[in-house]
Amino acid sequence: MNSLDLMPNAHKEEIVKLRAKKEKLLASDKKGVLVYRKLLESVRHLRAGHLDFAGDVVQIGKAEELESGELTRVEEVLRSLIPWRKGPFSIFGIDIDAEWRSNRKWRRALPALPDLEDKVIADIGASNGYYMFRMAQHNPALVLGFEPYLHHYFTFRLLNGFAGIDNLQMEPLGVEQISLFENSFDIIFLMGIIYHRSSPVDMLRDIKKAMKPGATLIVESQAIPGKEPVALFPEKRYAKVPGTYFVPTATCLRNWLTRVGFQKVEIFFEHQMNRSEQRRTDWMTFESYTDFIDPDNLKLTVEGYPAPIRVYLKAKV
Ligand SMILES: C[S@@+](CC[C@H](N)C(=O)[O-])C[C@H]1O[C@@H](n2cnc3c(N)ncnc32)[C@H](O)[C@@H]1O
Known part of the structure; x- marks a missing residue:
């Protein structure tokens, strides 16, 4: 499926040019790219039978679908992709306990979502695609992930190479390119991104341009x-x-959205961040939440700033 066929107002020529430039890089023998391509190529012939995206753990394949040599190779490839930031996944029976329990974020967002069926959806900063797989359960027309980081991009390609879900696609592009997709999306997810942008309000303006009326x-x-x-x-x-710029309060974020022109802006969930949701695991062996927080005062970061809460907002065009 060509995703642009579902987006008649997108600036196709520019997108195709950008894609071609990226694809040239991704097909090159540059060291940073080749290492990922080789990993993918070594297991590209494997396709999962069992798929289950309904539960907390995204399940792609069962162990018994592979011969033991193949299973060993899959595990080697998955381990080469450490650190796993988002999850959990079970890939051919290999359990990946990622740094983030992303299932919790999805559970909080789910009750506030419109019907995803037949919708054209963007997931900006999609990482390895955990949420995209969860969305697939709801039969969208297309979920297009935007993910400029090669590590995440190739991890998604590996996972969806096994899963073979045609209406999940990823662009190796960033939010900087979102306004090229003019008037294209029914639903946009912007999760874990806004504090990483130096101009959050300009980014929200660009995102608004990419949304259809009523999105x-x-x-x-x-x-x-x-x-x-x-x-x-x-x-x-x-x-x-x-790379953290503005960390807003919930009401500040609500005001940003309102002043950009979004309608019906609502804060629908807030919670204190905690160390059981983001933590070091066997699949993410670097520093994690407890290392970022003052051990003597859990209400402060190590720099002495207020410790983070997480907020969820919904807005309409
Ligand atoms: C904190 S993670 C959030 C991941 C996921 N959306 C979530 O909520 O769990 C930020 C993600 O944005 C990606 N990212 C970085 N720069 C970006 C850009 N310019 N445009 C879009 N995504 C970007 C990162 O690679 C990473 O996957």
């Missing part, structure tokens, strides 16, 4: 506690993450 935006974000509509702008890092 829904779901925003999930790290936030600081408080009722005032303010945002924290860290001196260098926030919770050890250097």
Whole structure:
């Protein structure tokens, strides 16, 4: 399926040109690309029979579908893709306990979602596609992930190579390119992204352009506690993450959306972040949430800023 066939208003020529440029890079023998391509090629002949995206664990294949040599190779490939940030997955029976229990975020968002059936959906910053697989359960026309990081992009390609779901596709493009997809999406997910952008309001404007009339935006974000509509702008890092710009309160984020022109903006969920949701595991062996928070005061980050809460908002065009 060509995703652009479902988007008559998208700037096709420009998108096709950008894609061609990216595809040239992805087909090149540059070291950083080749390593991923070789991993994928070594298991590209394998296709899963059993698929189950309804539960917390995205299941692709069962162990008994493969011969033992194939299963060993799949495990080697999956382990080569450590760190696994989003999950959980079970791939041919190999359980991947990722850093994030992404199933919890999905459970919180689910009750607020419009019907996904037959919809054209964008997942901006889709990572390895965990949420895209969860969306597939609801029979969308298309879920298009935007993910510029090669590690995540290739991980999704590997997973969907096994799963073979035609209406899940990923662009190796970033949110910077979203306005090329003018008037194209019924639903856009923007989860875990907004505090990484130096111009969050401009980004929201671009996203709005990519939405059809009546479309829904779901925003999930790290936030600081408080009722005032303010945002924290860290001196260098926030919770050890250097690429963090504005960390808003829920009401500040609501105001950004409203002033961009979104309608019916509502905050539908808030919770304190915690170490059982984001943690070091066998599949993500680097620092995680507990390393980012002051051990003597769990209400502060290691830099002395308010520890993050997470907020969920919904808005219409
Ligand atoms: C904090 S993660 C959030 C992942 C997922 N959406 C979630 O909520 O769990 C941020 C994701 O955005 C991706 N990303 C980084 N720069 C981006 C950009 N310019 N446009 C879109 N996504 C980007 C990262 O590679 C990463 O997968």
